[in-house]
Amino acid sequence: MLLIYCPYCQVERAETEFHCGGEAHIARPADPSKASDEDWVEFLYMRTNTKGIAAERWRHNNGCGRFFNAVRDTVSDKFLKFYKAGEPMPDLEAIAKEAGK
């Protein structure tokens, strides 16, 4: 079982307390009424589907209930970083290098 660190509760908990919310840092169109159909398709459906180091949204649904972000290696399933929602996306390349990828 995966152990996941919640940056709000500040504890590591079992995966069963969490829910993955997909790719992180996807910005909603700033002015929705001006967004074209293609913009919406891009926003709603198009994902990077990274094989390797990726930033994802996670929710501590059976805990504090908050969304946060995590950097995970989608190949090894290893978590490399956890950070609060609203914080900027970390340098994924630097994290990958540090992890020896």
Add this chain to the structure above:
Amino acid sequence: MSDLLASDLITPDAGESPLLNQGSVSILKAAPIARLSFRAREASLKAAGSVFGAALPTTPLACETAVKRAALWMGPDEWTLLAPEEDLKEVFEGIEAKLGDEPHALVDISERSEAVIVSGEKAVWLLNTGIFIDFSLDAFPVGTVTRTIFHKSPVMVWRTGSDTFVVEAWVSFMDYVAGLLVQSAQELEAA
């Protein structure tokens, strides 16, 4: 039980017979209590705590208790406030009057859940049959409170003594939670 945290608030229901009463662990239904879900921003916490009677903790998984009051940290902007049933109106109206137009949410959730008191030297062992949390006193000291999952049911676990836990579950899930606890405890007798 007098040395237990919030022992004036969380008491066994006198009208109910114990769900389990073994030498090493017991499970007792807790008497009904007023529960309020409170959500607010940092600027409102002091005022809310002063009128409630116990400060609202900002440390994760912490609680603050006072005479017949307990404020439990549920999340960075969410608390559960406990008080005796007869104080519900006073607490609710007191907080609403004090906070006025400040953005906040106060909801009476007294009826949503029920609590059992799990205590005894095997209490940790018993909870760990369905909860993946390290309940050693270093990792989970007395006073720690958290939501988690017990088998498939969301629960709230609050350690009120070194061998005593309050386990709260939604009313319709309590048969499942208490039933599995009682069933698992029978293994102790068989061993």
